[in-house]
Amino acid sequence: MKSLYFTTILLLQNVLVLSLENGQQMDKRVERLEKIILHQNRVNAEQQIQLDNQQSVIKELQADIRRMKVEISHCTSTKEHVSLQKRQYSPTEVAFSTQLTKHLTGLGHHAAVIFDKVILDTTSSYNVGDGVFTVPMTGIYVFTWTASVGNGNWETTELIVNGTPYAYTLVDAGASGDYGSGTQTVVLKVNQSDHVLVRTGNTGDGKLDGNKYDTFSGWILFPLE
Incomplete structure (x- = not known):
């Protein structure tokens, strides 16, 4: 054990x-x-x-x-x-397009509206110095422009050929703080060396809103001998 x-x-x-x-x-x-x-x-x-x-x-x-x-x-x-x-455009390919990039104030009656930016100008016929398009050749043209105003302002504009108005706009922003714009288009026979421009009318506040909303353009439909 x-x-x-x-x-x-x-x-x-x-x-x-x-x-x-x-x-x-x-x-x-x-x-x-x-x-x-x-x-x-x-x-x-x-x-x-x-x-x-x-x-x-x-x-x-x-x-x-x-x-x-x-x-x-x-x-x-x-x-x-x-x-x-x-x-390189041919002489019959006429077209231009411009913009107003800034706000304009103090415009008198029948004051030229100078659209300061050229988007297209096939014949170099638009002058940014005075806002005049010099017709490069006789023909039937389309011209169109837009004018805008703001802050309750109103303005009239005219399309002028050699000092004579052919078309008009009246733009009224209405109440203070509102904006308004108007566009007009016209078809005209114009001759070589005619001067075409947009100017203010004989009434309005003398102000345009610009800021690239306002444009002035034109092109030839067909030339005339």
């Missing part, structure tokens, strides 16, 4: 030693796993920083692409406009 007792004690001691060794090994494995997890967390954090940086770079590149598209569109539009202006 004593022999069995001591044998049992030895077995229990061995089991206890093995358990302690296994526990130490488990602790070491847990420690290694914790180190691996900590390392992986650091790697993940670094990768997240890199990903954030890449996303920031992508956003900047996308913004650059949008700006480049706008610049390309502007360059294309400018190139087309320049090409249109530089195109």
Whole structure:
């Protein structure tokens, strides 16, 4: 019996030693796993920083692409406009278009309205200095213009050929703070060297809103010998 007792004690001691060794090994494995997890967390954090940086770079590149598209569109539009202006037109291809880009005040009666921006002038016949279109060749022409007023003002305008009015507009903004505009179109026979312009009428407040809303254009329908 004593022999069995001591044998049992030895077995229990061995089991206890093995358990302690296994526990130490488990602790070491847990420690290694914790180190691996900590390392992986650091790697993940670094990768997240890199990903954030890449996303920031992508956003900047996308913004650059949008700006480049706008610049390309502007360059294309400018190139087309320049090409249109530089195109060689025949003497019978007569057309012009102008804008009033600024607000005019203090206009007297029968004052010339000078449209200061030339959009198109195939025969270089419009003078931005005095607002006069000099007819380059005799023919049937269409002339059209738009006049606008604001802040409760009102104004009359006339299309003049060699000092004689042929068409009229009356624009009234109504109540203070409102805006108004009027457009008139007329078809006329005019002769080479005739002077065509838009001027104010004999009534009105002497103000035109401009700001690119007011235009003066004309073109030939067909020439006359």
